[in-house]
Amino acid sequence: MKLKILKKQNNARRCFVCGVDNNEGLKTEFYELEDGTLAATAVAHPFHQSYPGRVHGGVSTALLDETIGRAINITEPETWGVTVEITTRFKKPVPYDVPLLVIGRITENRSRLFSGEGRLILPDGTTAVTASARYMKLKLTDIAEFDGTVDTWELFPREGDPAALDLPDEK
C-alpha cells in the first residue's frame, strides 16, 4: 500500500542509528506516514555484520528500537523516551548493502510509559525481524548530556527524500 509522507523527522549528528556525521552508523532517515506509521530507511554495511553476509542482530534491533521509539513523536513531538524493554524476533537473515525499510507504530501510550511494535522489511517485501518495545518518557535534560558543538537535532532535507512509501503487506 502506497502511503503519503507527511513529515520527515529530525536527525542527530552522532547517534549510531540516525547520526548524519557517524560514518560507522546507519544514517537512518525517518518519515511520518499518513496512516500514523513511522517509516525508516537505511542501508547496513559490511562492517555491521555478524556472520559474513548477514547484519548483526543487535544492529537490526537498534534500527527497530529507534523507529518504534520515534513513532511517539507523530502525536507527541515533544516526548523523549528511553528504552526499558525490547523483544526481537529474527525470522530471516538481514543482508547488508540493500535498502531496508523499518516501520513502527505505537500500541499503548500512558503518562510515563509507551509501547510499540515494528518490523524490518527486506527489498522483496519479506519481514525479516519483528520487535515490540517499551519506553519510559523522560525530560531530555534527564536523558542526555550535550556537547552543543557536535550534538544537534535538525531536519536534513534531501533532494532524494521520497514523497510516498510503499508498505508491503505482511509476509
Ligand SMILES: CCCCC/C=C\C/C=C\C/C=C\C/C=C\CCCC(=O)SCCNC(=O)CCNC(=O)[C@H](O)C(C)(C)COP(=O)(O)OP(=O)(O)OC[C@H]1O[C@@H](n2cnc3c(N)ncnc32)[C@H](O)[C@@H]1OP(=O)(O)O
Ligand atoms: C541537541 C539535541 C540532541 C537531541 C537528540 C540527540 C539524539 C537522539 C537520537 C534519537 C532519539 C529519538 C528517539 C529515540 C527513541 C528511542 C531510541 C533508543 C533509545 C535508547 O537507546 S535509550 C538507551 C537504553 N535505555 C536506557 O538507557 C534506560 C536505562 N534505564 C534507566 O535509566 C532507568 O531504569 C529508568 C530511568 C528508565 C527508570 O529508572 P527509575 O529509577 O526512574 O525508575 P524505577 O526503576 O524506580 O521505576 C519507575 C517506575 O517505572 C516502572 N518501570 C521501570 N522499568 C519498567 C519496565 N521495563 N516496564 C514497566 N515498568 C517499568 C517501575 O515499575 C516504576 O513504576 P512505579 O513508579 O509505578 O512503581
